Amino acid sequence: MSTDRPHIHQFLPVLDEGDAIGNEAKAIQRLLRGAGYVSEIFVWRAGKGQKGYCRHYSRHRALSAPENVMVYHFSVCCPITAYFASARDRKLMVYHNITPARFFAGIDEAVYYITKKGRRELAQLANVVECALAVSDYNARELRNAGYRRVETVPLVVDYDAFDAAPDETLLGRYDDGWTNLLFVGRLSPNKKQEDLIRIFWHYKRINPRSRLFLVGSDRQVPRYRQVLDELVRRLDLSDVVITGGVSHRALVAYYKLASAFVSMSEHEGFCVPLIEAMRFELPVVAYDSSAVAETLDGTGILVREKRHAEIAELIHCIMKDDALRSELVQKQRRRVAYYDYASTSTRLMEAIGSFVQARS
Amino acid sequence: MSLFNADIDRQRKAELEAAIAKRVSERRANGADPATEERRKIGELLDYNRREFEEITYDLYNARKFVRMFPYEAEGHGGLFGWLKRFYRRVVRRLLRQQIVFNEAVLGVLEDLDERVKKLETKQSGAEPEQKQ
Numbered sequence: 001m002s003t004d005r006p007h008i009h010q011f012l013p014v015l016d017e018g019d020a021i022g023n024e025a026k027a028i029q030r031l032l033r034g035a036g037y038v039s040e041i042f043v044w045r046a047g048k049g050q051k052g053y054c055r056h057y058s059r060h061r062a063l064s065a066p067e068n069v070m071v072y073h074f075s076v077c078c079p080i081t082a083y084f085a086s087a088r089d090r091k092l093m094v095y096h097n098i099t100p101a102r103f104f105a106g107i108d109e110a111v112y113y114i115t116k117k118g119r120r121e122l123a124q125l126a127n128v129v130e131c132a133l134a135v136s137d138y139n140a141r142e143l144r145n146a147g148y149r150r151v152e153t154v155p156l157v158v159d160y161d162a163f164d165a166a167p168d169e170t171l172l173g174r175y176d177d178g179w180t181n182l183l184f185v186g187r188l189s190p191n192k193k194q195e196d197l198i199r200i201f202w203h204y205k206r207i208n209p210r211s212r213l214f215l216v217g218s219d220r221q222v223p224r225y226r227q228v229l230d231e232l233v234r235r236l237d238l239s240d241v242v243i244t245g246g247v248s249h250r251a252l253v254a255y256y257k258l259a260s261a262f263v264s265m266s267e268h269e270g271f272c273v274p275l276i277e278a279m280r281f282e283l284p285v286v287a288y289d290s291s292a293v294a295e296t297l298d299g300t301g302i303l304v305r306e307k308r309h310a311e312i313a314e315l316i317h318c319i320m321k322d323d324a325l326r327s328e329l330v331q332k333q334r335r336r337v338a339y340y341d342y343a344s345t346s347t348r349l350m351e352a353i354g355s356f357v358q359a360r361s
Numbered sequence: 362m363s364l365f366n367a368d369i370d371r372q373r374k375a376e377l378e379a380a381i382a383k384r385v386s387e388r389r390a391n392g393a394d395p396a397t398e399e400r401r402k403i404g405e406l407l408d409y410n411r412r413e414f415e416e417i418t419y420d421l422y423n424a425r426k427f428v429r430m431f432p433y434e435a436e437g438h439g440g441l442f443g444w445l446k447r448f449y450r451r452v453v454r455r456l457l458r459q460q461i462v463f464n465e466a467v468l469g470v471l472e473d474l475d476e477r478v479k480k481l482e483t484k485q486s487g488a489e490p491e492q493k494q
Contacts, residue, residue, distance in 0.1 A: 199399060235404070302365050303367065305364060310388070325369070329367070
């Protein structure tokens with residue numbers, strides 16, 4: 001290992017299993033170590049089973065040096081921000097976007113406050129970081145509007161090959177019965193609009209009674225939203241809506257394998273990794289046109305312009321019964337999957353980090 | 362407005378849209394409008410981001426009442442248990458967050474009212490010369 005190279009350490013608020021940002025941090029660490037850099041992950045809080053991968057950010061102080069690089073994955077306000085701003089190391093930000101606070105008004109004042117404060121912290125860091133990497137052009141525009149001068153778009157580094165893992169056999173046994181399974185993957189949150197998916201499914205169930213809706217994703221961030229969704233299912237008297245909560249990687253693979261189509265009505269996404277994951281599993285994607293969704297799909301899949309629930313249910317039905325249309329959509333989605341493959345995204349990221357490191361040395 | 366965008370043959374897309382519109386209108390014609398039925402069943406459940414001020418104010422009132430149970434200056438009371446201090450701080454943080462949400466909600470309404478007053482003033486100032494004539 002080269003000793004004259006600067007250390008490149010990453011910082012993120014929370015490292016959780018299955019979280020897109022955490023997965024990217026681990027992938028970047030592998031790449032950096034592979035390239036000969038000393039690289040650790042520092043967090044404010046480690047999720048269950050993640051303590052072996054990271055350290056508390058207060059322990060970075062002993063490693064801090066002006067020639068070293070701090071990479072801050074920014075997505076929410078966090079005590080790390082103040083430490084990051086005051087440290088003497090060189091500073092690089094990877095911006096994953098902050099959900100606008102308005103989505104949480106009236107449903108969770110704590111998350112409302114955190115997201116609001118996050119926007120303020122983002123603006124405060126504009127003059128602190130040397131360079132910011134955005135995972136989409138949509139995020140890059142937000143950074144420029146917040147006053148960031150040096151911004152580059154580098155797609156999220158995700159090891160999609162991890163989805164070659166064996167699926168959870170119990171789930172396959174339970175649900176592999178020839179029914180049409182609609183899937184959405186993402187934490188239960190008001191901006192992801194799982195409520196619209198349930199409403200669409202209510203219409204779809206009338207067209208195709210042999211169908212299910214899987215809503216896969218953690219329900220811990222906004223517990224009250226989970227209650228709203230449960231109540232919505234009850235009021236609509238819907239059966240076969242499976243709200244899973246957080247799942248293991250093998251269970252996630254099983255849900256992708258069981259799914260017939262991926263449907264998203266999310267109104268705010270900085271990138272939306274599950275869109276690419278669904279494409280990798282050759283699922284036709286139907287997604288609402290908002291924030292970075294159109295950019296991630298880049299003309300592939302079906303982009304819904306208006307939330308007309310009954311019509312969207314009919315659209316899904318048309319895709320499900322038309323084999324030729326479905327295979328045409330899936331075939332076009334393959335080129336998007338190829339664009340985001342691990343080899344090309346990791347090369348682009350390492351080039352960006354390499355040029356940042358060399359800019360001073 | 363077209364329901365969706367997709368990289369498929371234009372003719373095929375038009376056929377698909379026509380088929381969807383036909384099926385939806387058929388379902389409407391065959392009985393009660395499903396969309397209306399759906400909205401009736403849901404009620405006001407999804408209007409969670411339009412909570413009334415009274416509700417938020419009531420939350421604040423409750424939180425303040427709760428805080429009064431604790432000493433005003435937690436740090437000044439050395440005899441307090443550590444867990445009690447932590448609990449007290451948690452309650453205060455929650456109260457402050459609610460206060461922020463409430464203040465912003467009130468500000469939003471005040472801005473709306475201000476805009477409405479301005480519009481009325483503009484209308485009035487435009488109407489006055491005509492009345493004089």
